[in-house]
Amino acid sequence: xxxxxxxxxxxxxxxxxxxxxxxxxxxxxxxxxxxxxxxxxxxxxxxxxxxxxxxxxxxxxxxxxxxxxxxxxxxxxxxxxxxxxxxxxxxxxxxxxxxxxxxxxxxxxxxxxxxxxxxxxxxxxxxxxxxxxxxxxxxxxxxxxxxxxxxxxxxxxxxxxxxxxxxxxxxxxxxxxxxxxxxxxxxxxxxxxxxxxxxxxxxxxxxxxxxxxxxxxxxxxxxxxxxxxxxxxxxxxxxxxxxxxxxxxxxxxxxxxxxxxxxxxxxxxxxxxxxxxxxxxxxxxxxxxxxxxxxxxxxxxxxxxxxxxxxxxxxxxxxxxxxxxxxxxxxxxxxxxxxxxxxxxxxxxxxxxxxxxxxxxxxxxxxxxxxxxxxxxxxxxxxxxxxxxxxxxxxxxxxxxxxxxxxxxxxxxxxxxxxxxxxxxxxxxxxxxxxxxxxxxxxxxxxxxxxxxxxxxxxxxxxxxxxxxxxxxxxxxxxxxxxxxxxxxxxxxxxxxxxxxxxxxxxxxxxxxxxxxxxxxxxxxxxxxxxxxxxxxxxxxxxxxxxxxxxxxxxxxxxxxxxxxxxxxxxxxxxxxxxxxxxxxxxxxxxxxxxxxxxxxxxxxxxxxxxxxxxxxxxxxxxxxxxxxxxxxxxxxxxxxxxxxxxxxxxxxxxxxxxxxxxxxxxxxxxxxxxxxxxxxxxxxxxxxxxxxxxxxxxxxxxxxxxxxxxxxxxxxxxxxxxxxxxxxxxxxxxxxxxxxxxxxxxxxxxxxxxxxxxxxxxxxxxxxxxxxxxxxxxxx
Amino acid sequence: xxxxxxxxxxxxxxxxxxxxxxxxxxxxxxxxxxxxxxxxxxxxxxxxxxxxxxxxxxxxxxxxxxxxxxxxxxxxxxxxxxxxxxxxxxxxxxxxxxxxxxxxxxxxxxxxxxxxxxxxxxxxxxxxxxxxxxxxxxxxxx
Numbered sequence: 001x002x003x004x005x006x007x008x009x010x011x012x013x014x015x016x017x018x019x020x021x022x023x024x025x026x027x028x029x030x031x032x033x034x035x036x037x038x039x040x041x042x043x044x045x046x047x048x049x050x051x052x053x054x055x056x057x058x059x060x061x062x063x064x065x066x067x068x069x070x071x072x073x074x075x076x077x078x079x080x081x082x083x084x085x086x087x088x089x090x091x092x093x094x095x096x097x098x099x100x101x102x103x104x105x106x107x108x109x110x111x112x113x114x115x116x117x118x119x120x121x122x123x124x125x126x127x128x129x130x131x132x133x134x135x136x137x138x139x140x141x142x143x144x145x146x147x148x149x150x151x152x153x154x155x156x157x158x159x160x161x162x163x164x165x166x167x168x169x170x171x172x173x174x175x176x177x178x179x180x181x182x183x184x185x186x187x188x189x190x191x192x193x194x195x196x197x198x199x200x201x202x203x204x205x206x207x208x209x210x211x212x213x214x215x216x217x218x219x220x221x222x223x224x225x226x227x228x229x230x231x232x233x234x235x236x237x238x239x240x241x242x243x244x245x246x247x248x249x250x251x252x253x254x255x256x257x258x259x260x261x262x263x264x265x266x267x268x269x270x271x272x273x274x275x276x277x278x279x280x281x282x283x284x285x286x287x288x289x290x291x292x293x294x295x296x297x298x299x300x301x302x303x304x305x306x307x308x309x310x311x312x313x314x315x316x317x318x319x320x321x322x323x324x325x326x327x328x329x330x331x332x333x334x335x336x337x338x339x340x341x342x343x344x345x346x347x348x349x350x351x352x353x354x355x356x357x358x359x360x361x362x363x364x365x366x367x368x369x370x371x372x373x374x375x376x377x378x379x380x381x382x383x384x385x386x387x388x389x390x391x392x393x394x395x396x397x398x399x400x401x402x403x404x405x406x407x408x409x410x411x412x413x414x415x416x417x418x419x420x421x422x423x424x425x426x427x428x429x430x431x432x433x434x435x436x437x438x439x440x441x442x443x444x445x446x447x448x449x450x451x452x453x454x455x456x457x458x459x460x461x462x463x464x465x466x467x468x469x470x471x472x473x474x475x476x477x478x479x480x481x482x483x484x485x486x487x488x489x490x491x492x493x494x495x496x497x498x499x500x501x502x503x504x505x506x507x508x509x510x511x512x513x514x515x516x517x518x519x520x521x522x523x524x525x526x527x528x529x530x531x532x533x534x535x536x537x538x539x540x541x542x543x544x545x546x547x548x549x550x551x552x553x554x555x556x557x558x559x560x561x562x563x564x565x566x567x568x569x570x571x572x573x574x575x576x577x578x579x580x581x582x583x584x585x586x587x588x589x590x591x592x593x594x595x596x597x598x599x600x601x602x603x604x605x606x607x608x609x610x611x612x613x614x615x616x617x618x619x620x621x622x623x624x625x626x627x628x629x630x631x632x633x634x635x636x637x638x639x640x641x642x643x644x645x646x647x648x649x650x651x652x653x654x655x656x657x658x659x660x661x662x663x664x665x666x667x668x669x670x671x672x673x674x675x676x677x678x679x680x681x682x683x684x685x686x687x688x689x690x691x692x693x694x695x696x697x698x699x700x701x702x703x704x705x706x707x708x709x710x711x712x713x714x715x716x717x718x719x720x721x722x723x724x725x726x727x728x729x730x731x732x733x734x735x736x737x738x739x740x741x742x743x744x745x746x747x748x749x750x751x752x753x754x755x756x757x758x759x760x761x762x763x764x765x766x767x768x769x770x771x772x773x774x775x776x777x778x779x780x781x
Numbered sequence: 782x783x784x785x786x787x788x789x790x791x792x793x794x795x796x797x798x799x800x801x802x803x804x805x806x807x808x809x810x811x812x813x814x815x816x817x818x819x820x821x822x823x824x825x826x827x828x829x830x831x832x833x834x835x836x837x838x839x840x841x842x843x844x845x846x847x848x849x850x851x852x853x854x855x856x857x858x859x860x861x862x863x864x865x866x867x868x869x870x871x872x873x874x875x876x877x878x879x880x881x882x883x884x885x886x887x888x889x890x891x892x893x894x895x896x897x898x899x900x901x902x903x904x905x906x907x908x909x910x911x912x913x914x915x916x917x918x919x920x921x922x923x
Contacts, residue, residue, distance in 0.1 A: 169829040413813060460815035501833035501862045503821050503917065504814060513824060513831045521812045521824035521831045533816075 004222055005101070006153045008049050012098050014155065015042050016091070023088055030079035039087065040069045046094060057112060058097055064116040065090045086118035158253065161212055168206045169496060169515070175202050176517050213253070217295045217302070218246035220255050224266060228291060231270045238288045239274055245295035250302055254396060257376050258304070261369040265306050265392055266291070268366075273310030273390055283387065285309065301378075301420055302398060307391035312384040315341035322347060342382055346370040374528065377403055377418050377511070379475070395420060405495045405524060407516070408486040410457030410467050414522050416495055416514055421527040423473040423481060425489060435468060435485075436580050438561060438641050444471060444483050445580060452536040455485040459534055476531040484530070497524050509533050562639040562668065563622065566611045570639055572661070573671040579625040581638055586619040598632045608656065608676055609634035626677050633671070644668075654705040654764070674766070678708035690729035690777045691716045693744065695736040702734065706749075706763070713770055730776045734763060745776035785877055785899055787906065788855065789870040791843045793891070796877070796899050796906045803856040803863070805871050808834065811848070820917035822848070825865050832856065832865040840914045842890045857911045864915050875901050880908045893919070 019042055026035035043065040050059035065087055071077045093115055100107050175198065182195060221243050232239040250258075274280075274289035281287055295304045319333045322344045333341070345366050370380045378396035397403050397420060405416040426446055428435045435444045435453060442453035451473065455466040468485025475481050495514040500523065504510050508529040514522050559575040589607055590597050596607040600623065613619060613634060621632040642663055648670060650659040658672030692710050696702040697719040707717045710732070718725060720739040728744040738746050747769070748760040761768045784799035811823040811834050820839040825832045834854065838846050846852065846867045854865035880897030884905075887895060894913040898905040 166829055173829055413815070462815060498831065499862075501821075501864065501915075502860070503915075504817055504833065507817050509816060510814075515826055515829060515831050519826045520810070521826050523814060523824070 004218060005053060007219075008053055009098055009102050010153045010155060012046060012049075012094070015045070016095050016098075019091070023091065027084050027088065030081070030084050036069065036073060036079070039091070040066065040073060042091070043069065043094075055101070057109065058094060061090050061093055061097075061112060061115065064119055068119045083119070086115065089115050089118065156212075161209070164209050164212075165496075168202070168209050171202050172206065172517060173515075173519050175199055176519070213251050214249045215252045215255060216246060217248045217250050217255065217304075220250075220259055220262060221246050221293065221295075224293060227263070227266065228270065231267065232274075232289075235270060235276075237270065237274055237276055239270060240288050240290050242290065242292045243294070244292070248295040248297055248302060250396075251398065254376060254398075257372065258394070258396060261372045261394070262293075262304065262306070264369055266293070269306060269308040269310065269390065273308045273312070275311055297398070301395045304394040304396070305391060306394075307389060309389040312386045312388055312390045313342060313345060313382075314386045315339075315344075315384065318342060318344045339383075342384055345382065346380070377420060379420065403495055403497050403524065404492065405497075405514075406472070406492055407490040407522065408456065408470075408472060408484075408488065409490060410455075410460065410487045411462040413460065413462055414490065414520070415456070416493075416497075416522050416524045417472060417474070417484070417527065418511065418524065419492070421474050421476070423475050426471045426473060426483075428468065428471060433471070434580070435471075436582075438575065438578070438581065438638065441641060442466060442468065442485070446471075446473065446483070450579075451481055451483045452534075453483045453485050454530060454534040454536060457485075457487060459530065474527045474531075476528040476536075480531060480536065482531055482534075482536040495522075495524070507533075558644050559641055560644040560663075560668075560670070561622070561641050562663075564636040564639055566609055566614065566634055566636055568636070569610075569669065570666075571657075571669045571671060572642075572644065572663075573622065573624065573633070574673065575641060577624045577626065577673050579623045579630070581620065581622055583618045583620050584632075586613060586615075586617055589613060589619070600630065600632060603630075605630050605632050607632040607634060610656070624673065624676065626673065629677055631676055633676070644670075650764070654701070674709075675705070678712045689714055689716045691718060691723075691725055691727055692773065693718050693720060693723070693728045693731045693739065693742060695720045695731060695733035695739055697721055697736070699734065699736070701763075706732065709766065709769075710773075713773070715773070730773055732769075732773075747772045747776060782876055782878055785875055785906075785908070786855065786871065787873040787875055787901070788868040789872060790837045790841065790868050790909075794872070794904075794906055795909045796875075796901075797855060797857075797909055797911060799874060801857055801911055803858060806854055806856060806865065808852040808854045808865060808867065811852075818917050819845075822846075822867060825854070827856070827863075827865070830863055832863045834865045834867060835915055835917070836867050837914050838867075838869075840917045841894055842918050855911075857915070859912055859915050864911075866911065866914055877901055877906075881905075883907070 019038065022035050022038045026032055026039060029035070043062045047059060047062040047066055050056070050062060068077075068083065069087065072079050072083070077083070093112070097107060178195065179199075182191065187195075224243060225241055228239055228241045269291055274291065275283070275285075277287040280289065290309045292307045293305070295302060297303075315338050319328070319336070319341045322328045323330050323333055327344065327347045328336075346369075347367060373380050373394055373396065376396055378394060381393045381395075383391045383393075397418070404419040406419055406422060407414055407416050409415070426433045426444075428444065433444065433446050435442055437443075442455065444451050444453050453466075453468060453471065455468050457463040457467040458465075466485060467487040468483075469487050470489055471483040471485055472489070473481060473483050493516060495516060497512040497514045499505070500510050500513045504513070504523070509526050510529070511524045511526040514524055516522055560572040561575045561578050562570055562572045565571050584598060584600075588599055590599075590604070596609065596613075597604040598607040598621065599605070605623075607621065608631060614636075619634055620637060621634050624631050624633055644661050644663050648659040648661050651657045651672075654672075654675055656672060656675055657669045658675070660667045660669055662668075692715040694702050694706060694710075694717060703719070707719075710717045715729075718728075720736065728742050731738055731742060731744050731746045732749065733746060734749045734751065748758070749763040749769070750760040751763060753762045753764070761772055763769070785796040786799050786802055786805070787794060787796055789795070806827060808825050811825050813823045814821060820836050822834040822836040822839075825834045832854075836846050838844050846869060852867050853869075853871050854867050855871065857864050857866060877899040880899050882897055883892075883895050884898070887907075891907060894909050896908045896910045899908055900906075
């Protein structure tokens with residue numbers, strides 16, 4: 001039989017038993033308000049449940065009784081003996097129907113009408129009321145007593161289940177102890193067989209008790225159709241709800257933990273997601289909105305997806321809100337991709353709803369949703385296509401207390417990591433996975449992606465030296481990933497996890513305690529907490545995504561790699577540009593046409609050095625990358641990684657040095673990645689590219705700085721008097737006169753940043769220059 | 782009248798209300814817990830329960846209990862969690878009358894944890910609140 005129906009029967013029967021006394025008391029004193037309320041609540045509950053369960057007969061009966069009692073409660077009717085009898089007859093009838101439901105029998109339907117009619121005002125002379133009720137009773141009473149099947153469903157307090165669970169855990173530990181003793185004592189085969197049987201029983205018992213905690217997720221979904229119906233009516237929207245996967249089983253307590261977040265998500269979808277019919281029509285969508293809720297089990301997790309075809313969430317709007325609310329800075333936001341921006345919806349105090357409504361309140365909540373789900377070891381992912389819809393995926397472990405986990409150790413101390421947070425396990429080896437140290441910090445490159453490394457042993461203060469023999473790649477709550485370096489990985493286990501004492505939880509890095517079969521207590525790590533405590537997080541990834549810009553003045557703290565250059569000077573380079581630091585064989589450097597090249601990843605890469613390469617056989621180089629292009633920069637050694645906040649004092653001439661910043665009172669030269677890259681990169685232009693004619697053919701600046709810049713921006717470059725190509729798109733000049741006979745717009749550059757009133761552009765104003773070029777090229781066509 | 786457990790923490794003989802105590806156990810293996818306050822000595826398994834071990838000396842800012850030898854712990858429940866309070870020695874269980882207020886001059890480390898004194902013969906014994914011991918030293922003012 002359906003779980004829900006069983007629950008309903010058990011509940012109704014239980015209440016009926018409790019109500020028996022009330023009914024008698026009410027009969028004795030129909031004016032008793034408290035008794036009346038108790039009976040009213042009962043019929044009301046039955047009526048509510050019947051709606052979900054599709055039990056029209058019970059529904060009709062309870063509805064009639066409820067109406068009648070409501071009238072009495074509001075004082076519209078005084079209860080007399082006839083009314084009491086009629087109500088009691090209906091309650092009896094509910095009991096009989098419930099029994100019949102369980103026994104899977106049907107009762108003749110006709111009598112229901114008599115019972116309902118008996119409730120009617122005035123119609124109920126005592127004798128008249130009694131007669132139909134009596135008839136009804138007699139007619140449903142078979143010759144043999146009703147075959148009331150003994151209920152096979154009972155309700156139990158959760159504490160009792162917990163005690164059983166603890167008892168079984170104790171038993172498992174005792175069995176393990178016994179097993180050790182038997183092994184040590186060299187037992188005989190008879191004892192072994194008996195022990196084996198005991199083990200088997202204990203194992204089965206553990207499984208059975210675990211199962212007692214499980215229930216079908218239907219219990220969670222059953223309330224949704226009504227809620228969606230009521231809400232959409234209230235909001236003036238039409239919504240079709242599709243529910244799928246109600247038979248998935250989940251820990252009972254877990255179901256309760258998910259109830260609120262799920263309700264919140266559904267409310268949001270109806271209130272903010274799905275549009276009103278007219279708007280949908282205007283957007284070319286079917287007028288009826290669609291809301292899908294589905295559950296399925298995948299491995300050790302339950303995946304609950306809620307998707308709608310409403311307006312979705314516009315990540316850009318979320319970002320604007322986040323910036324104005326001070327959750328992120330605009331610099332941080334600039335480095336974020338769509339999904340990271342969307343993730344901001346989970347930050348506290350953010351709601352994109354411009355209007356506050358009664359349905360989903362002030363929109364506080366997505367942060368609470370995520371917090372609730374994460375507290376039970378789950379994750380929330382969001383996908384949105386503006387105008388098309390929104391999909392939220394909740395992933396939760398199968399049970400609240402039993403979490404599949406990986407045990408790892410550093411320096412002999414064991415920890416457990418929830419498997420739901422683990423992306424992969426990698427061993428730093430070869431080219432695909434490589435650990436490098438930048439300053440004192442480790443980073444790992446896994447198939448080209450850089451992740452921060454948190455060394456477990458060092459983080460926990462167990463050792464000074466990193467022990468990262470193995471890396472566990474973890475996904476913290478916000479989507480950021482990092483690698484946890486551990487000494488050893490031991491086992492995949494299903495662990496019974498209990499909350500740890502407040503003093504431990506306050507550290508923010510533990511999610512609970514667990515007692516594995518070896519009876520050594522172990523801590524379950526809080527993956528997101530460790531990310532926060534170790535300071536890996538949004539910033540780190542933002543760096544990875546930050547676009548390369550030229551000579552950006554460093555107002556925000558910019559992580560900068562300091563190194564000793566070949567000429568002994570300490571210089572700095574933006575950390576985000578450094579892909580890795582590596583040692584290469586000095587004799588692998590080839591020199592062609594005054595340019596040093598180094599074979600890296602099968603390609604010849606431009607190697608830049610400030611002075612002659614050292615005579616040592618190995619050469620240390622920084623591999624710099626702007627996301628597309630690569631170059632190598634020879635150094636002596638890495639000094640440190642620091643946050644540089646000071647303003648950059650630009651260098652007087654363009655060159656490998658962008659300028660000087662003050663760090664801790666020491667001036668440090670910063671490399672100009674723009675300058676370096678423009679020389680390292682072969683111009684990606686072709687014959688169709690717009691031709692830019694540079695008038696200053698004799699100016700070394702124009703040749704050394706301007707031409708590479710133009711080339712890198714995709715222009716073909718020619719110098720005045722050196723080219724007879726007539727398809728000149730634009731002419732650039734600083735001091736030289738515009739060549740005669742060439743019909744093209746002119747962009748003038750000036751040598752100083754001060755405004756001069758004419759339309760000239762400061763020659764280091766790269767953006768301004770490129771903009772002007774684009775404008776002229778586009779306008780000339 | 783009430784029952785009190787008499788124990789020694791550092792050099793001081795103290796009393797703990799017996800009603801709040803589950804049992805007294807020998808503690809051998811403590812699983813260390815990194816990055817937690819110093820008075821949390823670690824975790825200890827008592828059958829299937831995981832107890833949080835509290836070093837009472839550290840809690841009262843009197844150094845630390847010697848962890849090499851066998852240790853004695855008093856088991857208490859506090860806000861749904863079980864704790865093992867490491868003490869230097871458990872001496873006795875006595876019956877005594879209602880506690881009296883503390884003497885005015887108490888060392889700072891004891892002042893917070895002491896709830897009063899009980900009389901045992903000629904001696905006055907400090908009565909300790911297990912909840913304060915569990916909570917540990919007050920965090921330094923920020």
